[in-house]
Amino acid sequence: MATTASPAAAPAGPAPNPLRAGLRLERIAEPCTMVICGATGDLTERKLGPALYNTLLGGFLPPEFTVVGFARRDLTDEAFRAHLLDGINKYSRNRPAKPSIWESFAAGIEYHRGDFDDAAAFTELAKRLDRIDRxxxxxxxxxxxxxxxxxxxxxxxxxxxxxxxxxxxxxRTTGPKHGWTRVIVEKPFGYDLASAQALNHEIAAALDEEQVFRIDHYLGKETVQNLSVFRFGNGLFEPIWNRRYIDSVQITVAETVGVEGRGEFYDGTGALRDIIQNHGLQLLAMFAMEPPVDLSAEDLRDEKLKVLRAVKPMPPEDVARNTVRGQYVNGWVEGERMPAYRDEPEVAPDSETETYVALKLAIESWRWAGVPFYIRTGKAMPSRVTEIAVQFRRAPLALFSRAGVPQIDPNVLAIRVQPDEGILLRFGAKVPGQGLNIRTVNMDFRYGSSFAVDSPDAYETLLLDAMVGDASLFTRNDEVERAWAILDPILDTWSSGEGGPLHFYGAGTWGPPAADELLERDGRAWRRP
Ligand SMILES: NC(=O)c1ccc[n+]([C@@H]2O[C@H](COP(=O)([O-])OP(=O)(O)OC[C@H]3O[C@@H](n4cnc5c(N)ncnc54)[C@H](OP(=O)(O)O)[C@@H]3O)[C@@H](O)[C@H]2O)c1
Known part of the structure; x- marks a missing residue:
């Protein structure tokens, strides 16, 4: 597929306000201080430090930008800078750090030692921030x-x-009477509907909703952002984006890894809470939403919420039929031996936690009535892949079968979120030569080869969005609660023992056979990405 990108035309006339929420033009953050609570942890080392460095390298951070790392460990400013630099040199997409860039960045990095339960540490932090402002x-x-x-x-x-x-x-009661305060919170947002409501309630007691940025890093990925452009920026796709042309949709979030030392956390969580509640349902909402009135954060999130509200909560008697939960036993993944989930450190030897889940959901709207949405996620899968695959209805007439050609595979549009971000269209084509043979072929658009620039990491996009006040790729409180309302009946039915058995699958396979049967019953099959 010829997919050479032409440079975007420069906007004519006066420059629009780049800070307007929703306008995803290239934006530069205002001068600000970013306080990282938990600055010595894994997320800061692997994601936040590298994301900030790359954002600076791209020219999106102003010279005044300052970082304050806040954690318990006794570190000097110098030791904290060395810790961040280490993370950048290990994990940044641009590495190692360029000395001149790093030096200018490091001059604005400080460390604040304290315990989060110590009010005095926050009073000191306030003084520090006032001093940094000055x-x-x-x-x-x-x-x-x-x-x-x-x-x-x-x-x-x-x-x-x-x-x-x-x-x-x-x-503000203390400090400057100007400027903004925003707070980014990481997932998981609660454990079920009641705990998510309690968490939102506690957050709302101190912060206005527009100050809160709930991060779901999948939404920062290029392909997910491109979903809106693909659907609403082209005349071709939106007219067929509905029950008349689409047979079914499959969403896959497959990981090759096991629990990676997070056994205790994962054993109390499971795949439904860890992946489906946030990434899975957010991908579904972005895919299925109606065109928003405007690209503002509120309009986009209103449309996503409408999709989630239209997802039919599963009655308990349907859970065993429409869900499959699995847990991996030992096997081989990408040539490496993987122990059984129950043999992982900090996992109960008789654990019933699911490391795989497949669901069939229905969206009760005019656009999607009758179109099944199959969502699956798993650990210890044969490959790491996240994609949304749209299967279209077959041609109404099997014209070529009269000429002895076997049934042609249905058309599939696969939106690859990771890795190899891009979009693939599968359709039937005549094999060259005499006679009539039809084979399925691919038209394949890849970000990597079509644009001569690297995609930013999702955290780069999202941090910059938060700095410019654009919340469109962050999850609102009502979306979070609605996602839990969809999943709570499934979790409750599973724990009551009525939701069907826990199935086992070998590490390095695509999940238990019961997941294949979920689709076979409907005359369909999972795509093998
Ligand atoms: N790691 C990832 O890749 C990843 C990915 C997605 C989401 N997340 C989410 O991001 C969050 C952070 O994860 P993480 O893996 O970075 O956690 P982590 O490695 O356990 O780090 C926790 C941080 O919090 C600090 N801390 C803990 N208790 C404290 C206290 N009472 N007072 C002051 N500091 C305290 C620790 O400081 P000291 O060590 O100095 O005590 C450390 O800096 C979690 O919500 C996680 O679910 C993580």
């Missing part, structure tokens, strides 16, 4: 990133409020 010109703009387990959110947010650090601008 010395570095950060204009009272503060972004707090909660890179900590969710159990610590209430404590941190409560202490931010008590230290006068939660409010923005004029609402």
């Amino acid at each position: 010395d570095r010109g950060t204009a009272g703009n503060r972004l707090f990133y909660l890179a900590v387990p969710p159990s610590l959110y209430p404590e941190i947010i409560g202490n931010l409020e008590r230290a006068g650090l939660a409010a923005s601008g004029e609402k």
Whole structure:
């Protein structure tokens, strides 16, 4: 497929306001301070440090930009900078760090030692931020990133409020009466509907909803952002994006890894909560939503919420039929031996936690009535892949079967979210030569080869979005709660023992046979990505 990209035309006339939420033009952050709570943890080392470095390298951070790392460990500023640099040199897509760039970045990095349950540490933090505003010109703009387990959110947010650090601008009781305060929170957002509501309630006691940025890093990936452009920027696809042309949709989020040392967390969580509640249902909502009135964050999120509200909650008697849960036993993944899930450290030897789940969901709307949405996710799968595959209805007339050609495979449009971000269309074509043979072929668009630039990492996109105040790729409180409302009946039925058995599958396979039967019953089959 010829997919050479032409450079975007420069906008004519006066430059639009690049800070307007929803306009995804190239944007530069305002001067601000980013406080990373949990700055010595894994997420900071692997994702946040490299994302900030690449954002700076791309020219999107102003010279005043300042980072304050906040954690318990006793570190000097120098040791914390060395820790961040180490992470950048190990994990950044541009590495190693360029000395001149790093030096200018490092001059704006500080470390604040303290315990999140110590109110005095936050009072000291407030003084530090005031001093940074004065010395570095950060204009009272503060972004707090909660890179900590969710159990610590209430404590941190409560202490931010008590230290006068939660409010923005004029609402502040201490510090500058100008500038904004925003807070990014990591997943998981709750454990079920009740805990998500309680968490949202605690957050809402200290922060306005527009200050809260709930991150789901899948939404920062190029292909997911491109879904709107693909559907609403082209005349070709939207007219067929409905029950008249689409037979079914499959969403796959497959990981090759096991629990990677997070056995205790995972054993209390499972695949449904860890992946489907956030990434799975967000991909579904982005795929299935109606065209928004405008590209503003609120309009986009209103449309996503409408999809989630139209997903039919499963009655308990349907759970065993429409869900499959599995757990891996030992096997081989990408040439490496993988122990059984129950043999992983910190996993109960009789654990019933699912490491695989497949679901059949229905969206009760005019657009999607009758179109099944199959969603699956698993650990220890044969390959790491996230994609949305749309299977179209067959041609109404099997014209070529009269000429002895076997039935042609249905057309498939596969939207690859990772790896090899891109879009693939499968259709039947005549094999060259005499006689009539038809074979399925691919038209394949890949970001990597079509554009001469690297895609930013999702965290780069999302951090910059939060700095410019664009919440369109972050999840709103009502979306989170609605996602739990869809999954709670499944979780409850599983734990009551009525939701069907836990199936076992070998590591390195595509899940238990029961998941294949879920589709075979409907005359369909999973795509092998
Ligand atoms: N790691 C990932 O790739 C990843 C991916 C997606 C989402 N997440 C989410 O991101 C969050 C952070 O994960 P993580 O893997 O980075 O966690 P982590 O490695 O356990 O780091 C936790 C951080 O919090 C600090 N901390 C914990 N308790 C504290 C306290 N009472 N007072 C002050 N500091 C305290 C720790 O500081 P000290 O060590 O100095 O005590 C450390 O810096 C979690 O919500 C996780 O689910 C992580």
